[in-house]
Amino acid sequence: xxxxxxxxxxxxxxxxxxxxxxxxxxxxxxxxxxxxxxxxxxxxxxxxxxxxxxxxxxxxxxxxxxxxxxxxxxxxxxxxxxxxxxxxxxxxxxxxxxxxxxxxxxxxxxxxxxxxxxxxxxxxxxxxxxxxxxxxxxxxxxxxxxxxxxxxxxxxxxxxxxxxxxxxxxxxxxxxxxxxxxxxxxxxxxxxxxxxxxxxxxxxxxxxxxxxxxxxxxxxx
Amino acid sequence: xxxxxxxxxxxxxxxxxxxxxxxxxxxxxxxxxxxxxxxxxxxxxxxxxxxxxxxxxxxxxxxxxxxxxxxxxxxxxxxxxxxxxxxxxxxxxxxxxxxxxxxxxxxxxxxxxxxxxxxxxxxxxxxxxxxxxxxxxxxxxxxxxxxxxxxxxxxxxxxxxxxxxxxxxxxxxxxxxxxxxxxxxxxxxxxxxxxxxxxxxxxxxxxxxxxxxxxxxxxxx
DNA sequence: TAATTTACATGATATATGTCATGGATTAAT
DNA sequence: ATTAATCCATGACATATATCATGTAAATTA
Numbered sequence: 001x002x003x004x005x006x007x008x009x010x011x012x013x014x015x016x017x018x019x020x021x022x023x024x025x026x027x028x029x030x031x032x033x034x035x036x037x038x039x040x041x042x043x044x045x046x047x048x049x050x051x052x053x054x055x056x057x058x059x060x061x062x063x064x065x066x067x068x069x070x071x072x073x074x075x076x077x078x079x080x081x082x083x084x085x086x087x088x089x090x091x092x093x094x095x096x097x098x099x100x101x102x103x104x105x106x107x108x109x110x111x112x113x114x115x116x117x118x119x120x121x122x123x124x125x126x127x128x129x130x131x132x133x134x135x136x137x138x139x140x141x142x143x144x145x146x147x148x149x150x151x152x153x154x155x156x157x158x159x160x161x162x163x164x165x166x167x168x169x170x171x172x173x174x175x176x177x178x179x180x181x182x183x184x185x186x187x188x189x190x191x192x193x194x195x196x197x198x199x200x201x202x203x204x205x206x207x208x209x210x211x212x213x214x215x216x217x218x219x220x221x
Numbered sequence: 222x223x224x225x226x227x228x229x230x231x232x233x234x235x236x237x238x239x240x241x242x243x244x245x246x247x248x249x250x251x252x253x254x255x256x257x258x259x260x261x262x263x264x265x266x267x268x269x270x271x272x273x274x275x276x277x278x279x280x281x282x283x284x285x286x287x288x289x290x291x292x293x294x295x296x297x298x299x300x301x302x303x304x305x306x307x308x309x310x311x312x313x314x315x316x317x318x319x320x321x322x323x324x325x326x327x328x329x330x331x332x333x334x335x336x337x338x339x340x341x342x343x344x345x346x347x348x349x350x351x352x353x354x355x356x357x358x359x360x361x362x363x364x365x366x367x368x369x370x371x372x373x374x375x376x377x378x379x380x381x382x383x384x385x386x387x388x389x390x391x392x393x394x395x396x397x398x399x400x401x402x403x404x405x406x407x408x409x410x411x412x413x414x415x416x417x418x419x420x421x422x423x424x425x426x427x428x429x430x431x432x433x434x435x436x437x438x439x440x441x442x
Numbered sequence: 443t444a445a446t447t448t449a450c451a452t453g454a455t456a457t458a459t460g461t462c463a464t465g466g467a468t469t470a471a472t
Numbered sequence: 473a474t475t476a477a478t479c480c481a482t483g484a485c486a487t488a489t490a491t492c493a494t495g496t497a498a499a500t501t502a
Contacts, residue, residue: 062363070362070366072363084356085356087351132309138283138314140358141365141402148458149459172480173481181362185460185462186459186460204479394449394450404489404490406451406452406491407488409452444502445502447498447501452495452496453492456492457491460487461484461487465481466479466482471476
């Protein structure tokens, strides 16, 4: 499947690439539809390629000893997922699962490696993106270690607002709890608190943010 | 200083480099002594170079809103510190401070950049190291979010055992608490518990691990 | 050696948050 | 539609851990 108006320009990671390289990606990707709850990859397994998300949301998480998922990020349109394990030359440290219907292009490992090593600019983009992520994760460690659950929920809601944009946040309470790093019940209680304070509206599972500033004040930043 | 006795071979990051490139580093580094509590760099500032630790320990941390440090790692002999911010093209997200007397070589930004871009193998080593770190930090986020303070202390003690090797662990209780992400008092109480169980000996500030397996059982892994 | 600071240690107390239990409300499937 | 399966919600309760207070020991400086 090759589209003349390429869908690959929207990936930050590929921004630096020339039209002919983008065209090469067009010729080598394999478009797949993932349904809700379908895994893209599992921790412990060696990568066989990378996933380029055209639409839909994917949770990236690590499984704790007790079976509790720790969600590390929610990937969405424009994100490339699964490439870190390739460069670390280790099996995946994280799993990824679609949490809604997704359109995703798969790029095979060999092709991706070839691409990276023949395009220094791409290598630099990747190095830049991963470096940013290391920094962000350090901040996340601090947040988990030092902030209260309420503050963390506030932080995560703002993160999700950015990801879901004009759409309402649409995660199960359990996934939300696993992102915040808390019990589902606690998440539900705190959401109610935020609702009562007028920061959010709750429409079934969906959460609509109506006062970001209010939430920001709850983050403790 | 001659090639064969170079101090730069011991840095994992430079393993892939040929003798003549190592020689170039020898000619361009600036050896400095840092004393206890002396900062190498501060979060929010743009990097001016990288630090290669020949001896001594450095805490790498982020400052919380309340002034509490979150220690992300303890860097030691053979570690190169401060290069992630260079590739992210952002100011430091972390600060670094010597926690004992250190011998450290400074490589200027321009020289380091030149080095990286003229040595594809070095670029790959760096990409590999950073990728590993992203994975490790995801695990750290999970640990902070899901494990009890006692379990986290156990995890950190094992990490520190690796870093201090045959030496006793030598951190202030406050630094240890800031690594675990807890209150100093709690750390002290839990250390006593581990001592009573025969896992460690306490010699003033110093901690000697005498039963790693016992500690491992406390990690909950 | 005395003096001052810093770090270590322990007790008392409050509370945020996890856990267990139960019921209602959506959502999905037949 | 009717059933089945998730998911959401709320209450009661237990407890790990932070905070506050205070004293002792160790390290640093004068």
